[in-house]
Amino acid sequence: MHSFAAFATFALSFATSVSSLAVPRATPPKGWLTAVLEPYDTYHNRYMALSCNTQHNTAFFDQCCHPLLAKESLADRPAQCDPTDDEEDLPFCDDEDDTTTAAAPVATPTTKAKPTSTSTPHTSATPTTTKKATSTAAKPVSTPASNAASSSVNTGGFATFFYQNGVAGACGTVHSDNDLIAAIDGDRYGNLGKKSSLCGQQVQITNTNNKKTVTVTIADACPTCKNSNSIDLSEGAFKHIATLDDGMVPITWKFV
Numbered sequence: 001m002h003s004f005a006a007f008a009t010f011a012l013s014f015a016t017s018v019s020s021l022a023v024p025r026a027t028p029p030k031g032w033l034t035a036v037l038e039p040y041d042t043y044h045n046r047y048m049a050l051s052c053n054t055q056h057n058t059a060f061f062d063q064c065c066h067p068l069l070a071k072e073s074l075a076d077r078p079a080q081c082d083p084t085d086d087e088e089d090l091p092f093c094d095d096e097d098d099t100t101t102a103a104a105p106v107a108t109p110t111t112k113a114k115p116t117s118t119s120t121p122h123t124s125a126t127p128t129t130t131k132k133a134t135s136t137a138a139k140p141v142s143t144p145a146s147n148a149a150s151s152s153v154n155t156g157g158f159a160t161f162f163y164q165n166g167v168a169g170a171c172g173t174v175h176s177d178n179d180l181i182a183a184i185d186g187d188r189y190g191n192l193g194k195k196s197s198l199c200g201q202q203v204q205i206t207n208t209n210n211k212k213t214v215t216v217t218i219a220d221a222c223p224t225c226k227n228s229n230s231i232d233l234s235e236g237a238f239k240h241i242a243t244l245d246d247g248m249v250p251i252t253w254k255f256v
Contacts, residue, residue, distance in 0.1 A: 038068045044224075049083035053186055053223040151254055157229030159205060159251045161238035162222075169220025171199035178236035183220035185228045192221050205231060205253040207241035214240035215256060229253070 037043070047053070052065035064081035068074070074082045162183065168174045172195055175181050182203060189196045198218045206213045214237050222232040231253060235244070242249045 036070055038070055038072075040067075043067045046083055048223060050081070151256070153252050153254045154229045155252050156227065157231060157251050157253065158226045158248050159207070159231055159233055159238065159241065160225070160248050161233045161235050161244065163235060171195055171219045173219055175219055175234065176236075177234055179219075179234055180214060180216045180237045180240070181219035181234050182216040182237060183222035183225075183232040184218050185225040185230055186221045186223035187228050189221035192223065196221070202256045203231065203253050204256045205233070205237075205241065205251050208250045208252055210241070212241040 047065060050064055052061060055061040055065060060080070063078055068076075164175050164177050164179075166174060169181070169183060170189065170192060182205075184198055184203070186192060189198060196218075201218045202215055203218060204213060204215045214233075216231075216233060216237045220232070222230070225232055226248075229251075231251065238244065241251075
């Protein structure tokens with residue numbers, strides 16, 4: 001029988017890799033080790049509160065943005081990793097003498113409870129099958145205004161899917177899982193606390209594996225998408241271009 005130390009090592013390896021996956025927001029990815037890791041919704045709330053989606057490939061991300069083991073607490077990490085501490089510990093808070101421009105505010109989760117080993121895992125939605133992408137494409141930078149005006153094809157992205165759960169998206173409208181809607185990458189969306197100019201825009205998406213296409217309406221933002229050319233689809237929209245078992249597929253897309 002494997003020792004607990006070996007199992008913990010595996011769990012840490014999983015925790016390090018999971019934050020690089022393009023997973024639906026507040027929906028545990030397939031394989032989430034509930035018995036070993038903190039509840040997924042607790043991790044997701046902290047991830048967003050710390051703006052980890054803008055901190056990839058930094059020391060801060062490595063220190064603060066991976067899931068905790070169930071027996072760990074934020075006390076085991078640097079103070080800046082706790083979003084409930086003084087705001088001067090957070091990555092985007094300026095000191096009084098700092099003259100740089102503050103980053104755009106990020107929508108803050110309604111709860112910021114510190115994880116404990118007795119927390120109840122999130123179970124409101126069925127986990128989706130999400131596969132780790134093999135692409136390492138750099139994250140392109142573009143603004144919502146230029147996106148809406150451009151009909152050029154965007155490449156290097158991935159499509160995933162998420163469940164609506166009766167909750168309004170960032171654009172303020174509640175949809176069903178069968179509606180052909182999508183959540184565009186958070187960097188493209190802009191300020192997550194406001195309605196973006198991209199809300200209501202039509203996007204034609206093509207699965208490059210099988211050439212199937214679907215046209216969707218932007219209704220939400222995806223802060224945890226793989227890169228700026230990745231899009232999170234409703235279950236119904238995803239089924240037009242792939243099976244749910246695929247979990248994640250490479251895509252090209254354009255505004256129409």
